[in-house]
Amino acid sequence: xxxPTSQASTSHTQSHxxxxxxxxxxxxxxxxxQQHDACRLGMWLFLSTELMLFxxxxxxxxxxxxxxxxxxxxxxxxxxxxxxxxxxxxxLTSSLTMALAVQAVRDGLHRRATVCLLLTxxxxxxxxxxxxxxxxxxxxxxxxxxxxxxxxYSGQQxxxxxxxxxxxxxxxxxxxALHMVIGISLLCWIMVAMIRKRxxxxxxxxxxxxxxxWHFVDLVWVFLFPLLYLIRPDKWF
Amino acid sequence: xxxxxxxxxFVVYALLMVxxxxxVGAATQDFQAWNFPIAMLIATVKAGxxxxxxxxxxxxxxxxxxxxxxxxxWLAIMLGLSLNDYLFRMG
Amino acid sequence: MTEAIVPPEHHYLNDGYSARSWLLTTDHKRIxxxxxxxxxxxxxxxxxxxxxxxxxxxxPAGDLVQSETYNKLFSIHGIIMVFFFLLPVIPSxxxxxxxxIMIGARDLAFPKLNLASWYVFWIGGLFTLWAVVVGGVDTGxxxxxxxxxxxxxxxxxxxxxxxxxxxFSSIFTGLNFIVTIHKMRAPGLTWFRLPxxxxxxxxxxxxxxxxxxxxxxxxxxxxLERLTHVGVFDPKIGGDPLLFQHLFWFxxxxxxxxxxxxxxxxxxxxxxCFSRKKIFGYKAIAYSSMAIALFGxxxxxxxxxxxxxxxxxxxxxxMLSFLVALPSAVKVFNWTATLYKGSITFNTPLLxxxxxxxxxxxxxxxxxxxxxxAADVHLHDTYFVIAHFHYxxxxxxxxxxxxxxxxxxxxxxxxMYPEVWARLSAIGIFIGFNxxxxxxxxxxxxxxxxxxxxxxxxxxVLNVLSSAGASILAVAYAFPIxxxxxxxxxxxxxxxxxxxxxxxxxxxxxxPPTHNFIEQPVVDHEAYNYAAPAQDSxxxxxxxxxxx
Numbered sequence: 001x002x003x004p005t006s007q008a009s010t011s012h013t014q015s016h017x018x019x020x021x022x023x024x025x026x027x028x029x030x031x032x033x034q035q036h037d038a039c040r041l042g043m044w045l046f047l048s049t050e051l052m053l054f055x056x057x058x059x060x061x062x063x064x065x066x067x068x069x070x071x072x073x074x075x076x077x078x079x080x081x082x083x084x085x086x087x088x089x090x091x092l093t094s095s096l097t098m099a100l101a102v103q104a105v106r107d108g109l110h111r112r113a114t115v116c117l118l119l120t121x122x123x124x125x126x127x128x129x130x131x132x133x134x135x136x137x138x139x140x141x142x143x144x145x146x147x148x149x150x151x152x153y154s155g156q157q158x159x160x161x162x163x164x165x166x167x168x169x170x171x172x173x174x175x176x177a178l179h180m181v182i183g184i185s186l187l188c189w190i191m192v193a194m195i196r197k198r199x200x201x202x203x204x205x206x207x208x209x210x211x212x213x214w215h216f217v218d219l220v221w222v223f224l225f226p227l228l229y230l231i232r233p234d235k236w237f
Numbered sequence: 238x239x240x241x242x243x244x245x246x247f248v249v250y251a252l253l254m255v256x257x258x259x260x261v262g263a264a265t266q267d268f269q270a271w272n273f274p275i276a277m278l279i280a281t282v283k284a285g286x287x288x289x290x291x292x293x294x295x296x297x298x299x300x301x302x303x304x305x306x307x308x309x310x311w312l313a314i315m316l317g318l319s320l321n322d323y324l325f326r327m328g
Numbered sequence: 329m330t331e332a333i334v335p336p337e338h339h340y341l342n343d344g345y346s347a348r349s350w351l352l353t354t355d356h357k358r359i360x361x362x363x364x365x366x367x368x369x370x371x372x373x374x375x376x377x378x379x380x381x382x383x384x385x386x387x388p389a390g391d392l393v394q395s396e397t398y399n400k401l402f403s404i405h406g407i408i409m410v411f412f413f414l415l416p417v418i419p420s421x422x423x424x425x426x427x428x429i430m431i432g433a434r435d436l437a438f439p440k441l442n443l444a445s446w447y448v449f450w451i452g453g454l455f456t457l458w459a460v461v462v463g464g465v466d467t468g469x470x471x472x473x474x475x476x477x478x479x480x481x482x483x484x485x486x487x488x489x490x491x492x493x494x495x496f497s498s499i500f501t502g503l504n505f506i507v508t509i510h511k512m513r514a515p516g517l518t519w520f521r522l523p524x525x526x527x528x529x530x531x532x533x534x535x536x537x538x539x540x541x542x543x544x545x546x547x548x549x550x551x552l553e554r555l556t557h558v559g560v561f562d563p564k565i566g567g568d569p570l571l572f573q574h575l576f577w578f579x580x581x582x583x584x585x586x587x588x589x590x591x592x593x594x595x596x597x598x599x600x601c602f603s604r605k606k607i608f609g610y611k612a613i614a615y616s617s618m619a620i621a622l623f624g625x626x627x628x629x630x631x632x633x634x635x636x637x638x639x640x641x642x643x644x645x646x647m648l649s650f651l652v653a654l655p656s657a658v659k660v661f662n663w664t665a666t667l668y669k670g671s672i673t674f675n676t677p678l679l680x681x682x683x684x685x686x687x688x689x690x691x692x693x694x695x696x697x698x699x700x701x702a703a704d705v706h707l708h709d710t711y712f713v714i715a716h717f718h719y720x721x722x723x724x725x726x727x728x729x730x731x732x733x734x735x736x737x738x739x740x741x742x743x744m745y746p747e748v749w750a751r752l753s754a755i756g757i758f759i760g761f762n763x764x765x766x767x768x769x770x771x772x773x774x775x776x777x778x779x780x781x782x783x784x785x786x787x788x789v790l791n792v793l794s795s796a797g798a799s800i801l802a803v804a805y806a807f808p809i810x811x812x813x814x815x816x817x818x819x820x821x822x823x824x825x826x827x828x829x830x831x832x833x834x835x836x837x838x839x840p841p842t843h844n845f846i847e848q849p850v851v852d853h854e855a856y857n858y859a860a861p862a863q864d865s866x867x868x869x870x871x872x873x874x875x876x
Contacts, residue, residue, distance in 0.1 A: 028428075048538060053545050
């Protein structure tokens, strides 16, 4: 039926195509639609692996919290839910700007895309900034039981069990923050392309894929927020 | 595929903010054992909105839905069968 | 009747000779060859460890190596063999080579990701090799806590990092296969016309994608615990060692299906070709592959029957473990039914396939013993377990791999291997294998614990038999390595379809061109539609290889 050997393109560019006319299609694909579908499917699969990756930590959290519910409730009062609420709002807003950015890239609106991508990066950066502030406060209060740093827990519950809460807190939010930083770098990469007025059609798939990734990282936070900060909130800031 | 209106994104955003307020509000009330399921339910609704609208599941193929659901099913298996151990230890 | 067979003028092997054309290739076939070389190297490393182990076990006293060294030996043997040989071998070698060709595609969906997976594999391998060289680990391949997280002084972090990184190679490969199989099948190639090897690679890829990340996070937690002294797995400070085991086995049990499903896929291909018969129960085998992929995730607790998990959970895991045996049994029945009244030729690949069927059956049945709670209390951590999994891993996966390697060798290299030597080697491997591992069942039943290098006198005879078998096995393994290398220069030139087999890979040249097909194939028939016997009796295979 189709004869594939006439493809002139020998460059194995992979994920940059648009659904417009004559986008560059990599050698192994028959047409732009197949390429786009394959990329989308691939990204969803990758997000499944990410879900299972975080899943291990969620399992650890679940069993420790069930075993020591009161300890977790009290320990979580040491992480300020007010700031976490602000962080959640920032991230949800960044998902909006991300969705708008993907749309803009698709429509070839370079300036709008640049603005939306920049906003997304700033909101993400704000999130990271607050998180670092949080980490620092906990360290200053001797509630960061890592690398043998002194752990001074003052509460009614058992200190060594409370330690488990803080360990999981740092691991879970740390892994999440790492993913945010990677996301911000990916956003920067696309934003530079938009600033340079690169062909939007070539970048729309990449933008869509990064968008999926960004929303996923947001999704993880949507669950981390109540699990770590809202068990039995006391002081908000 | 261009020509999509951006209105759904703003609507979802507004909903997400309302749900965020709800999350915080519910957490300040003492619903005893129900606090946790309520928080998880609200989080799930938020997640659903993000998945379906922001992540375009709404306009994706059945295969994409299958992949998205499979991950959730696998996570449920891991949590469920592990809890099967932890919840039923004697003493 | 044999006219001179002319090799194709342009094919993937002579499409560029520079190092760059190999090290920066995105051709799935070249990447498969790169993996073949890499994985063979790791097999040798794991084999060296096994050799020293079996030498030590010749005598009841611990007289060859110290206890700490012995602990490191079995740990390294397990880690290298599981993570750097068994898990990747069929998917990354045969799978990478065959998946696109069998579905009529020009390459995988993401060729650069494929190349990246090979480099990632090497990075992981180098971490682990470095750890082995500077002192190794003594935790067993299972890294149980709190010994691995708190008490041992060996190189756990480096090894765990190596394994974790290699895991990403697995994830990339699985992701690539799933997308490729969904999106890039040739026109007319519906799901139920696919070769069963593709079904098994698909099922394997599901496990690779959904299971391996959990191993990644588990090993990360282990490394973090060692680095930051936090105690997630340390019971002394409120941690839970069983959490590690749940997390570890959630991946590592499905991992054994990553090892065996591709092997089963190979066997399906071999059995149908050498019986010259359509496979019996195609859909049953296809569905059973998916069933194994799903059910395999539900049984991990059977590794933890005596660890302290709740009895209720143990019962549930035990019942599910019985269930997971069913789809495998279905396959064994169907292969047997395919052979029945088939027109059988005992070429080397079929010898390996027959070996697989018998040995996998024994290994699988002994798994049922272990799935039985009461029996497992006695058998856990004995040589019975070791015999069980070696029957499946070596008697199963390695045999299937060798069978597949011989079957597709002409396609991969354009050369035939020497059939007489190959048959003799297959028989030698079979004999050596059984002599090595059957005595271990008896040793286990009699109570010899695993991971011990000092044992009571009464176990010596069986241990000597086992070590004797191991030496036969080691020699027998050297034969294929030798004659396959020899065949690259002196083997008979292979025709496009030396076996008269049915399948898209046999409709292109041996070796294939870089883009696999000259013209896009279109499929209009069912899988394995072998015609009536009179029409396609197999060509006699030359027993003597002639130099070209």
